[in-house]
Amino acid sequence: MRFDSLVDSVGHTPLVGLPTLSPSADVRLWAKLEDQNPTGSIKDRAALSMIEAAEADGTLRPGDTILEPTSGNTGISLAMVARQRGYHLICVMPENTSVERRQLLTMWGAQIISSPAAGGSNEAVRVAKGLAAEHPDWKMLYQYGNPANAEAHYRGTAPEILADLPEVTHFVGGLGTTGTLMGVGGFFREHKPEVRIVAAEPRYGELVYGLRNLDEGFVPELYDETLIDARFSVGPRDAVRRVRELIDAEGIFAGISTGAILHAALAQAKKSLEAGDRADICFVVADGGWKYLSTGAYEGTLDEAEDALEGQLWA
């Protein structure tokens, strides 16, 4: 396939079957390989969509500075697109975020502002909102509330799945900004409403939930619970176990969050099998495992990996 530039090659990712992990000929699992996007994650879709929407409505002009609270894939994706399009990017990320992510962001030309580690991503969002108020000339795209995030999946991810797998019965994705699930869920509600939308939500160690009071909690502005049908909480032990199964059984090397998504997909497969229903379950491989090698998830016993992930926002 030929494209005019790297940015033009975002999306149109492969959908591959899982012949070994699928429980039967009637209950099949399919992986949407979003790690094959240009910077290696599904966030390339949201980043490109948010920048193009801001260009289209005049919010972003050449030479502008983009501000975003992110410590992971969205920042890397935004940095790549921003560099190609001539924007500056400032990422607000919790201090002491892993060295790989800082190196990648810096390579693609992003500037990093640190937020206190203790509050995790909640705190990064709070700091970014404060900076946006102080610097009205900085353009915050705000992935947690930007409809263009969900639209990337409404226009791209979901129609690609339906074209490749018209018999799809379930979609399983990760719940973070909620953009993937809101976009895919919205598309299928309109075009094939019998498709069940299943969310896999990472459950972290206790420190991550260490708020001072419950009112500091956070639900992304994009989130609409009517667009999903089930929501599973998946801890690090199950996520690591599944990510290892995925590489052992199918040769797919995925990031830890994909293990959580696969765990929910396999739970659905088991339910369908027991009920005697036909099922074609599509799940997202959100990124590859490369950026997480230093977390300890890919070596040693499950106990060791679980200990290593304690206190980390691993998805």
Next chain:
Amino acid sequence: MAEVRIPTILRPYTGGERAVSATGGTVAEIIDDLEANHEGIKERLLDGDDVRRFVNIYVDDEDIRFTGGLDTTVGDSASIVILPAVAGGAADIGAAGAPR
């Protein structure tokens, strides 16, 4: 008897316990039983007849908002997890004191 995991922020109500036992056939009954033994906790979990916006309750890892809400059935050896809603994203907060 179900096991209920209590988030840090609500442990003042359970004398610091991370997990407590509760009886009940539904989530609503479990919460009433929690309240009987840990007075004040119910008001932190519920806003009227609904779960508070920033509180998530899971029975055997499934969010009760999609399984019947407070009427969700709780099995004999169910595991119930209560968590505050937090932002996603991939940050390493090890320096906040987490064991590595």
